[in-house]
Amino acid sequence: MEHRTDSPYPATDRPILAGVGVVLVVSTVLFWWADRTHDWRYYQYRFRQMVAERFGADKAAAVPSGIQQVWVSELRRADRCQTCHQAVSWKGFETAEEPWRTHPPEPIRIHPVARYGCTVCHGGQGWAIDTGPAHGEVAHWEEPLLSRWLGESYSLATDKRALIQMNCNICHRYDRETKGAEAINLAKRLVREKGCRACHVINGSGGTIGPDLTEVGDKAPEQYDFSRLSGQKTAFAWHVAHFKDPRALVQDTVMPNFHFTTEQAQALAMLVLSWRRVAVPAAYLSGAPRTEPRTAEEVKREEEMKTGPGAWFVSTGCFVCHSISVFGVTSPAQIGPDLSIAVEDVQKRFGRTIDDFLREPTGTMAVVLSRQIVLTPEQKQVAVQKLREAFAEYQRQQQASPTPGNGGAR
Ligand code: HEC
Numbered sequence: 001m002e003h004r005t006d007s008p009y010p011a012t013d014r015p016i017l018a019g020v021g022v023v024l025v026v027s028t029v030l031f032w033w034a035d036r037t038h039d040w041r042y043y044q045y046r047f048r049q050m051v052a053e054r055f056g057a058d059k060a061a062a063v064p065s066g067i068q069q070v071w072v073s074e075l076r077r078a079d080r081c082q083t084c085h086q087a088v089s090w091k092g093f094e095t096a097e098e099p100w101r102t103h104p105p106e107p108i109r110i111h112p113v114a115r116y117g118c119t120v121c122h123g124g125q126g127w128a129i130d131t132g133p134a135h136g137e138v139a140h141w142e143e144p145l146l147s148r149w150l151g152e153s154y155s156l157a158t159d160k161r162a163l164i165q166m167n168c169n170i171c172h173r174y175d176r177e178t179k180g181a182e183a184i185n186l187a188k189r190l191v192r193e194k195g196c197r198a199c200h201v202i203n204g205s206g207g208t209i210g211p212d213l214t215e216v217g218d219k220a221p222e223q224y225d226f227s228r229l230s231g232q233k234t235a236f237a238w239h240v241a242h243f244k245d246p247r248a249l250v251q252d253t254v255m256p257n258f259h260f261t262t263e264q265a266q267a268l269a270m271l272v273l274s275w276r277r278v279a280v281p282a283a284y285l286s287g288a289p290r291t292e293p294r295t296a297e298e299v300k301r302e303e304e305m306k307t308g309p310g311a312w313f314v315s316t317g318c319f320v321c322h323s324i325s326v327f328g329v330t331s332p333a334q335i336g337p338d339l340s341i342a343v344e345d346v347q348k349r350f351g352r353t354i355d356d357f358l359r360e361p362t363g364t365m366a367v368v369l370s371r372q373i374v375l376t377p378e379q380k381q382v383a384v385q386k387l388r389e390a391f392a393e394y395q396r397q398q399q400a401s402p403t404p405g406n407g408g409a410r
């Protein structure tokens with residue numbers, strides 16, 4: 001062999017060049033192979049077989065191949081889910097395994113795929129064409145697939161698939177009820193019954209003792225204090241625990257413990273997390289006008305609570321535990337007795353005047369007035385006066401209609 005080289009390392013040149021050559025060939029093969037083995041090719045191949053078995057070769061030949069995409073410009077979504085989920089709009093694959101199963105017909109009959117895509121309801125990463133990334137199982141992806149699996153990992157008490165309803169409610173926020181979103185409906189009912197608006201602004205109306213909840217679903221994970229939370233450290237878990245026992249997480253909060261069941265707390269967590277600021281075009285918002293419909297009676301009750309003669313008890317926080325029924329104030333939690341008759345009741349029970357009782361309270365009220373609601377002597381005078389007014393109103397109502405129980409609980 002001829003010796004012709006300028007290289008100072010003739011002995012290593014050739015092995016290096018040979019090595020580089022081999023790497024190039026191998027990586028070319030690998031790239032080609034990786035593209036061939038995208039899972040979707042297999043899913044499409046298998047779907048075509050299934051169509052052929054059931055409907056014949058002609059139908060199978062008409063099944064589209066390659067990447068399938070729905071582009072919904074108004075929602076700015078490019079969803080390629082049907083690249084694998086090809087059976088979505090087919091009949092006859094209702095019992096097939098995923099991803100070859102026919103879609104439940106009702107949701108996409110009301111919300112046609114061409115106009116809605118998939119991810120507005122399901123979440124996930126629309127443009128991805130591999131299973132993991134499409135289902136949003138990637139770090140920092142903000143819209144995970146709200147699937148049964150996620151519901152299982154969140155230990156949902158009843159319907160493991162319910163998480164998808166959070167996305168329904170982004171458009172259906174102002175509906176009083178939405179068929180198919182039963183967990184959200186339950187939570188909306190609780191929000192009305194428990195009088196959350198006495199303390200919170202929700203959808204633009206309500207009180208200011210607690211924070212405005214209209215966009216609470218946008219709170220970033222860093223804004224939560226997880227230090228008192230055991231188990232999963234997610235916004236969902238935080239809200240569930242907070243609904244079950246607000247003080248366990250926020251020591252000095254006046255938010256009452258409503259003794260919600262797990263199912264109720266989870267439904268409420270879904271509801272509050274769906275309250276996000278999402279730019280949805282008006283045509284995609286269900287319900288008009290775009291305010292929450294409330295019955296005349298509900299509006300009246302809230303107004304009465306916030307501005308009526310019992311407003312002092314609401315703004316001071318007494319109503320967290322006490323109803324003052326003669327003033328139309330209903331306590332969400334009803335931990336203490338109705339204060340309408342406190343003036344008389346304190347005298348009967350403790351043999352003390354109401355002034356005296358508030359100056360040196362005993363039992364629960366000793367704790368409440370030293371830790372939760374600290375009143376100056378002047379404020380205590382106001383309290384006494386308000387309690388007297390309530391009792392006077394009670395007596396007046398008694399005389400007007402002396403039926404037993406009027407002015408009692410509720
Ligand atoms: C690469 C193929 C592929 C793509 C793309 C894909 N999926 Fe899937 N999907 C699957 C497979 C396979 C399953 C069956 C479960 C499994 O093994 O992961 C599945 C299951 C599901 C399920 C059932 C979960 C459950 O709760 O049982 C849902 C919902 C779903 N996909 C939604 C979507 C949405 C929405 C998109 C688009 C953002 C999408 N998929 C894109 C392959 C895909």
Ligand code: HEC
Pocket residue numbers: 081082085088098103104107108111112113116117118119120121122148161164180
């Ligand atoms: C209007 C909202 C909506 C749209 C749009 C929508 N889906 Fe669904 N999808 C649902 C609902 C609701 C279910 C039934 C979920 C349930 O009961 O868990 C469902 C069920 C599914 C399932 C079966 C999951 C299971 O739990 O059994 C898959 C897979 C799926 N959808 C994929 C898609 C794909 C792919 C698209 C787009 C072509 C799409 N969906 C569009 C609402 C929607």
Ligand code: HEC
Pocket residue numbers: 107110111116120121164165167168169170171172178179180181280283284285286287
């Ligand atoms: C992108 C917005 C959007 C999402 C997400 C969405 N919907 Fe809707 N939905 C609408 C609009 C808009 C209408 C009204 C359609 C019409 O009147 O033609 C509607 C209509 C309906 C109706 C018919 C009854 C009615 O109120 O008129 C039901 C039931 C319904 N949606 C349930 C759901 C459920 C359940 C989900 C979640 C799985 C969901 N929707 C997700 C926008 C949405």
Ligand code: HEC
Pocket residue numbers: 190191194195196197198199200209210211213216219239246250253254255256258268272317320332
């Ligand atoms: C007596 C007043 C009061 C009532 C009634 C009340 N809350 Fe609260 N809520 C508060 C206060 C104060 C806070 C802030 C301290 C805390 O996190 O507990 C709060 C916090 C919250 C938070 C967390 C907000 C955030 O930014 O982290 C949510 C969610 C919430 N409340 C929902 C509700 C719901 C739903 C109801 C009705 C079932 C309700 N609240 C009833 C006073 C109240």
Ligand code: HEC
Pocket residue numbers: 316317318319320321322335336337338339341342345346349357362363364365368372373383
């Ligand atoms: C955290 C709950 C809670 C809050 C907030 C609260 N209370 Fe009480 N209060 C109670 C309980 C429980 C009792 C019954 C205690 C007992 O019987 O020993 C009670 C008893 C009373 C009584 C005696 C009533 C009777 O009929 O015997 C008065 C008066 C009273 N509270 C006034 C107030 C006032 C005024 C406020 C607001 C400044 C207030 N409370 C806030 C829980 C609360």
